[in-house]
Amino acid sequence: MHAQVKWIQGMEFSAESGSGHTVRMDGDKATAASPMELVLMAAGGCSSVDVVSILEKTRQQVTAVRCDVDGKRADATPAVFTDIHLHFVVTGTDIAEKHVERAVQLSAEKYCSVAKMLEVSVNVTHSFSIEAATE
Template sequence: MKASIEWDGEQRFRARSESGHEILMDGDRGKTGPSPMETVLMAAGSCSSVDVVGILEKARQAVTGCRVELSAKRAEGPPSVFTEIHMHFIVTGEDVGEHHVERAVRLSADKYCSVSIMLGHSVKVSHSSEVRATGP
């Protein structure tokens, strides 16, 4: 895997992935794009969400939505690394089993999500979930 980062003026940096995708990041408190640390947090949530949805689909759960709300704490001084990350999954669908969602979140956390597992070597990562029925 490869990527490149190019300075785009001020504190903006354009990140390009080997697959041809681009993200604009902003080191000036996220004025014009997410900061690099926000991008790391979003990557952890995205990676876990891919796993959770995939596992639920394989379990034949009628998932219509998946949202993960992330909260993180950072160290006081430089380097201001993450010290804690919490991921709260909200899964919607018809008759989605809560035990299926809990299992999917656990499998992502323990086995599949390379981003959060990597972060978990130095950050306290926790998870929670809830199921919401879709309908009128």
């Protein structure tokens, strides 16, 4: 796996993945997400992929999945994350709580590479709620 980061101006950077996708970053958060915000987004994205994939395999009638990710950082430099919480909101029809609970648990304990990597030094927690789809 490879990535390349190029300075644009000020604290703005462009990153390109080895697969050819680009994302902008801004250390000042004026024009794009900061690198630390991208870490939170990566954790939420990685785990969301797992949760959706697992729920699809259990044939749940899911119409939407949202992952709200909150991070707390240390007061001192470097301001690393000390705590990250991922809360999944699963929307659909007749969604079984046991399936959502299992999907979130499997992502947390087995599948999400980003969260597994972060939990070595960060307290990573998970929760979920289920909402009925509106017709």
